[in-house]
Amino acid sequence: MFQGGYKGRYLRIDLSQGKVKVEKLDEEIARKYWGGRGWGGYLLLKELASRIDPFSPENKVFFLTGPLQGTLTPYSPRFVVLTKSPLTGTFTRAVSGGQWAPELKFAGYDGIIIEGRSQKPVYILIDDEKVEIRDAVHLWGKATGETERLIKEELKDKTIRVISIGQAGERRVRFANVIHESRAAARGGTGAVMGSKNLKALAVRGTGNVEIADIAWFKSLLAEAYEAIKKDPASPSRIKYGTTGTVAVAHELGVMPVKNFSRGVFERIEGLMAETMREKIVIHDESCFACALPCGKLSLIKEGPYAGTVLQGPQYETIGLLGSNCGISDIEIVARANYLCNEYGMDTISTGNVIAYAIEAFQKGILTKQDTDGMEMRFGNTEALLSLVDRIAKREGLGNKLAEGVKAFSQELGGEAEKFAMHSKGQELASFEPRSVVGMGLLFATASTGANHSFGPTFREEMKNPLTGKGKAKILVENQNSYCLMDSLVYCSFSRYGLNNLSRMQFLSAVTGWNYTPEEIEHQNHRIYTAERLFNLREGFGKKDDTLPFRSLFEPMPDGPSKGNVVPLEEMLPEYYALRGWDGEGKPTVETLENLGLREFIDWI
Amino acid sequence: MGNLNVDSEKCCGCRICEMACSMVHLGLFNPRKAFLRIEMDRLPKVETKTSEIDVPIVCLQCDPAPCAKACPEGAIGKAATGAWIVDREKCTGCGLCVDVCSLGMISVKGQEEFARKCDLCEGKPLCVVYCPTGALTF
Numbered sequence: 001m002f003q004g005g006y007k008g009r010y011l012r013i014d015l016s017q018g019k020v021k022v023e024k025l026d027e028e029i030a031r032k033y034w035g036g037r038g039w040g041g042y043l044l045l046k047e048l049a050s051r052i053d054p055f056s057p058e059n060k061v062f063f064l065t066g067p068l069q070g071t072l073t074p075y076s077p078r079f080v081v082l083t084k085s086p087l088t089g090t091f092t093r094a095v096s097g098g099q100w101a102p103e104l105k106f107a108g109y110d111g112i113i114i115e116g117r118s119q120k121p122v123y124i125l126i127d128d129e130k131v132e133i134r135d136a137v138h139l140w141g142k143a144t145g146e147t148e149r150l151i152k153e154e155l156k157d158k159t160i161r162v163i164s165i166g167q168a169g170e171r172r173v174r175f176a177n178v179i180h181e182s183r184a185a186a187r188g189g190t191g192a193v194m195g196s197k198n199l200k201a202l203a204v205r206g207t208g209n210v211e212i213a214d215i216a217w218f219k220s221l222l223a224e225a226y227e228a229i230k231k232d233p234a235s236p237s238r239i240k241y242g243t244t245g246t247v248a249v250a251h252e253l254g255v256m257p258v259k260n261f262s263r264g265v266f267e268r269i270e271g272l273m274a275e276t277m278r279e280k281i282v283i284h285d286e287s288c289f290a291c292a293l294p295c296g297k298l299s300l301i302k303e304g305p306y307a308g309t310v311l312q313g314p315q316y317e318t319i320g321l322l323g324s325n326c327g328i329s330d331i332e333i334v335a336r337a338n339y340l341c342n343e344y345g346m347d348t349i350s351t352g353n354v355i356a357y358a359i360e361a362f363q364k365g366i367l368t369k370q371d372t373d374g375m376e377m378r379f380g381n382t383e384a385l386l387s388l389v390d391r392i393a394k395r396e397g398l399g400n401k402l403a404e405g406v407k408a409f410s411q412e413l414g415g416e417a418e419k420f421a422m423h424s425k426g427q428e429l430a431s432f433e434p435r436s437v438v439g440m441g442l443l444f445a446t447a448s449t450g451a452n453h454s455f456g457p458t459f460r461e462e463m464k465n466p467l468t469g470k471g472k473a474k475i476l477v478e479n480q481n482s483y484c485l486m487d488s489l490v491y492c493s494f495s496r497y498g499l500n501n502l503s504r505m506q507f508l509s510a511v512t513g514w515n516y517t518p519e520e521i522e523h524q525n526h527r528i529y530t531a532e533r534l535f536n537l538r539e540g541f542g543k544k545d546d547t548l549p550f551r552s553l554f555e556p557m558p559d560g561p562s563k564g565n566v567v568p569l570e571e572m573l574p575e576y577y578a579l580r581g582w583d584g585e586g587k588p589t590v591e592t593l594e595n596l597g598l599r600e601f602i603d604w605i
Numbered sequence: 606m607g608n609l610n611v612d613s614e615k616c617c618g619c620r621i622c623e624m625a626c627s628m629v630h631l632g633l634f635n636p637r638k639a640f641l642r643i644e645m646d647r648l649p650k651v652e653t654k655t656s657e658i659d660v661p662i663v664c665l666q667c668d669p670a671p672c673a674k675a676c677p678e679g680a681i682g683k684a685a686t687g688a689w690i691v692d693r694e695k696c697t698g699c700g701l702c703v704d705v706c707s708l709g710m711i712s713v714k715g716q717e718e719f720a721r722k723c724d725l726c727e728g729k730p731l732c733v734v735y736c737p738t739g740a741l742t743f
Contacts, residue, residue, distance in 0.1 A: 071634050072624045106635065145648070181647065210634040219628070226735065283649065284658045285738075287619035292737035294617035298658065302651055310648055 004212035005067030005511035006030060007108050011131060013124060015197055016057055016116030020131045025110055031514060032597065035066025035110065037093045038488035038528040040082030041448075043113070044091060045535050045601055054086035054189075055172060055196040057117040063104075063163075063202065064112075066490045070105030070210035071218075073507045074225050075495035077102050077289035079163075080487060084539070085188040086196075087174040087350070087405050088426040088450040091535045092188030095454070096163075097288035097492060098180045103161040106206025114199060123151065123164075123201040128208060136200040140170060143343035144179035151203050164201035165191040166345030168393040172196055173403040175350035175428070179342055182312035183288075183296075186347045188427065188449055213513035221506055229292050229498030238497060239285060241274035242295040243316035248273055250320070253466060254436035254560035255459070257325040259379045260356035261422045261433055261551060264560020268329035272319050277331045286312065293494060299335055306336045314338040314348070317453065320431025321352025326359065327379025337389050344393035353428035354402040354409065355388045357421060366417050373397040419550035425450030425541065434548060434567045435557045437462050439472035441567035443480070445546045446576060448532035454493060456480030469568035473575035481525035488528060527596040530580070530588050538604040543586040546573060607687055607743050609641075609663045609723070609730060616740035618645050618659035622732035629731045630721075638714060640664060640723035641732060661740060663732075664689075664710040664723035672702035672711050672722070681720075688725035696720055 002008045002025075012021045033039045040062045052058040061083045068076040079101035085092035104112070107126050121136040139147050147164040162180065169176035169191030176191035177184045194200075212218055229235055237245050247269070250256045254264035270276065277297070286296040301309040314322070314334050322341075323334045341348045361367040362377035369375070373391075375398075377384050391399025401409050406428050410421030422429045427450025434441030439458035444451035456479035458472060482501060486493065489508060501521065509515050516524070536545075547553075548567055556564045577584065581592035587605045588598075620643050623636035631638060641663040649658055670689045673681035680695035681702065691711075696719040702711050703720065711722040723730075725743075733743045 072621065072628060106637070207637050208635065209631075209638075212633070215628070215632050222735075226737070229737075284655050285617050286647065286659065287617040287737075289619070290621050290624050291619050292621060292735075294619065294738065296617075298647060298649070300649060300651065308651055310650075312647070 002027065002030070003513040005071065005210070006035075007105060007110050007210075010109050010111040010113065011126070012113045012115065013131075013133065014115045015118040015122065015133070015199060018118075018133055020133070030067075032524070033528060034488035034524070036064050036078070036080040036095075036488045036490035037082065038484065038524070039066070039111070040064050040080055040093060041091060041528055041531045041535065044082060044084065045531055045538070048084060050538050051540065052084065054084045054089065054193060057197070059084050059193055059196075061114040061190065061193050061197070062111060063114070065101045065104055065110055066488055067508060067512050068489050068491070070102040071212055071511055072222055072290050073511065074222075074229065074290075074292055074499060075492040076490065077291060078490040078492060079104070079185070080490055081178055081185045081190040083188075083190050083193045085427075085449065086172070086192050087189040089539055090425055090450060090541060091448045091532045092190065093449065093487065094177060094185035094187050094190045095487060095490065096178070096180050096183045096185035097291070098161070098183045099289045100161045100163050100180050100204060101490070102210075102289050103204045103206045105210050106208050107204050108206065108208050112202065114197060117196065118198040121198045121200050123199070123203060125155070126202070126204045128206060139200045141167060143167070144345050145182070145343055147201055148181065151201060155203070157205065160203050160205045162201055162203045164345070165194045165199075166343055166393070168192070168344040168346040169195035170200075171393070171395050171403070173346055173392060173395065174405045175347040176345050177347045179345050182342055184342065184347070187349065187452060191345045212511045214510045218507070218510040221503065221510055225498055225503060226292055232497045235293060235497050238293060238295055238494065241278060242297045244274040244277055244297070244314070244319060246316045247319055250316075250431070252561070253463065254557070254562045255433050255466075257320050257429070257431055257433050259327050260325060260360040260420060261429065261549075262360070262420070262558070264433060264436055264557050264562055266324040266329070269324065271329035272323045272331055272334065277314075280331055281335055288492075291492070293497060295494060301332050301335060304332065306332065309336055309339050311335060311339040311342060317431045318348040318352070321349045321356075322385065325352050325356045325431075326385050328382065328385060329380070330382070333382050333385065337385055340386065340389045340393075344389070346389075346393055349430050350405065350428040351389060351392060353422055354392065354406050355385060357406050357410070358388065358398060358402060359384065360420055361413065361417060366413055371398060422549045422551065423451060424548055425545050427451045429549070432457070432459060433562075434552045435565045436560070436562035437466040438469055438565075438567045438572070439466075439476055441548055441552055441569060442469075442472055442476050442572045442576060445548050445569055445573070446476070448529070448536060454483070456483040467562055467565050469572040473572050473579055476576065477579045480529060481522065484525040484528040485521065523596065526581070527598060530592065530596055530598060531601070533582070533588060534598065534601045534604045537587060546586055607725075607728075608666055609725070609733065610742045611661045611663060612740050612742070613660045614656045615738045616643065616659040616661055617738050618643050618647075619737060621735050621737065622661065622741060625731045625735040629726060640710065640721065662708055662710070663741070664708070666723075666725070671705040675701045675705045677701065684724070686725045686728040688723065690724050691720050691722060693719045
């Protein structure tokens with residue numbers, strides 16, 4: 001029996017049959033994988049048949065919380081969406097904050113498993129014990145914000161919490177995402193898989209309680225944590241600027257992506273700085289549920305052609321990819337493009353990448369006006385950016401090709417064009433130029449999802465020596481493991497302001513009554529990461545795929561602080577495999593699997 | 606004696622106050638059972654005032670208090686802290702107080718047979734202690 005935190009049950013919804021089941025959460029599985037990402041990785045291995053088409057009814061989508069959601073544990077209002085990615089074919093997980101995860105717990109569930117495919121568009125309503133698959137024909141074709149509004153109106157309750165897909169998910173844009181109140185579970189195409197199942201949204205209202213094992217201890221941990229958050233020297237700047245404070249330091253180190261990751265300096269970076277954004281468009285600081293650090297920047301474009309545009313953000317990653325990577329230096333244009341991506345339900349990181357790629361291909365003469373529907377494509381061209389966002393979401397003309405992701409499109413063009421396609425395992429690079437911070441390159445090459453910054457970023461630890469590969473594998477393994485813990489319990493990465501792995505675990509103990517030694521925690525993290533690796537091996541991925549774009553490996557950086565550098569991947573990778581207990585081919589050894597309690601999956605190595 | 610003061614300009618909509626309230630009074634977490642609530646409008650228009658985005662709604666401890674006046678049992682009385690307190694021995698859970706509170710700050714919920722409302726935590730409201738932005742003061 002669970003003493004606290006967990007609700008001990010989850011929903012299994014079969015859209016083909018139109019059936020809803022409530023199943024019990026196995027306590028042994030919860031102790032071994034916690035929740036969120038850990039639990040989802042296990043479910044992907046256990047429940048998905050090998051090598052299925054991600055868009056087939058055989059694929060499943062998991063919407064999971066963990067033990068802490070619905071408590072006052074700082075930085076914990078998050079849910080994780082997992083599926084086999086239609087962008088990469090690998091494991092993928094996308095995480096978002098907001099209000100939805102705690103609401104699901106208050107409704108009495110730890111997670112939702114979606115199976116099959118509905119004949120017609122539907123959405124799911126979870127209203128405590130009442131769970132319904134409802135008609136969504138009237139919502140199909142609607143933007144995400146509109147979908148949330150219409151569902152709340154239909155149910156006459158604005159406190160209902162909704163996650164939904166937009167037109168991009170419906171049209172299976174391979175990097176379509178899941179949007180919740182202007183926040184995104186962003187990467188890997190989870191929204192496209194929802195679209196393939198004709199599932200438009202999941203709406204939740206929960207009126208029940210979340211109880212915890214040791215409330216007296218919890219209160220004292222909370223008092224300490226709030227004190228630590230207040231005292232953390234980074235907190236004031238994170239409250240004022242959110243993630244955008246990173247723009248200045250990243251650009252100074254040549255880390256901001258510039259014009260399809262081709263340069264280390266963006267001449268017009270001033271227009272994208274945190275201070276500029278705060279002054280021009282930010283109107284309010286907002287928090288996710290029960291979070292003491294309001295990093296959300298509610299933004300409003302006040303004048304000009306896009307006046308009235310409201311969104312939460314843009315954040316650092318979006319500014320990098322839709323901004324400097326596309327040669328755009330106007331924060332209002334970035335905000336507008338961000339807004340459109342949110343409304344269509346499309347990952348800003350992948351979108352910024354595919355657009356920058358198309359611009360470079362055009363400037364190199366690989367694409368002509370015939371390919372671009374007559375459009376003149378230049379870095380810094382606002383029209384090209386905004387109109388391509390539209391066309392990708394609607395799968396029109398060139399947009400239809402870009403909607404397949406940069407890997408597929410570059411392979412279609414072939415030859416030289418593949419050398420500047422900025423992805424790993426098919427997922428487009430996040431906002432860290434890997435030649436300027438090479439440990440991030442190792443992260444992009446090895447992350448279970450393909451290139452992903454939020455899988456154990458090493459940027460902070462690397463600032464003093466960003467250009468050398470020495471010692472980076474060790475830092476990366478430590479950080480990737482910490483992120484296993486954070487994504488499984490499920491904490492925000494900002495929990496580094498005031499919490500550490502010890503206090504994160506103390507909250508888990510106070511909430512659940514479970515205790516883990518530091519060694520056991522490391523063991524859990526290794527298990528979670530290795531299970532994801534097993535999934536990818538099973539799907540045919542291996543050492544050959546733990547790589548980076550040609551540009552990152554072989555084209556020396558032309559300018560900026562990392563001038564002349566490339567990513568020394570070959571130097572870092574063997575050390576990384578060894579630290580993980582994997583062999584030279586990147587496969588976990590039998591001994592590693594036995595150590596980690598993963599023997600049941602031994603067939604996949 | 607004091608009162609809960611609200612500066613909605615500073616409110617970030619975190620709802621820590623709601624959660625802290627249920628933690629202190631009930632020993633569990635349930636924002637819908639809190640004695641205050643945050644109302645959010647996160648789709649502001651150009652003309653929207655920022656003080657209208659996240660708005661804490663709290664018991665004003667009105668004086669005279671409509672809830673106390675409406676109570677046929679005389680179960681709602683004023684404490685030294687300035688809070689109107691429900692006497693559970695006298696309260697029959699009839700709900701007449703609920704009907705007269707225009708802010709929805711007093712309720713009779715579920716199996717319980719008495720009304721519940723903000724009691725200012727005996728003079729040290731935990732919602733104020735935990736509020737990260739100073740939107741709530743006492």
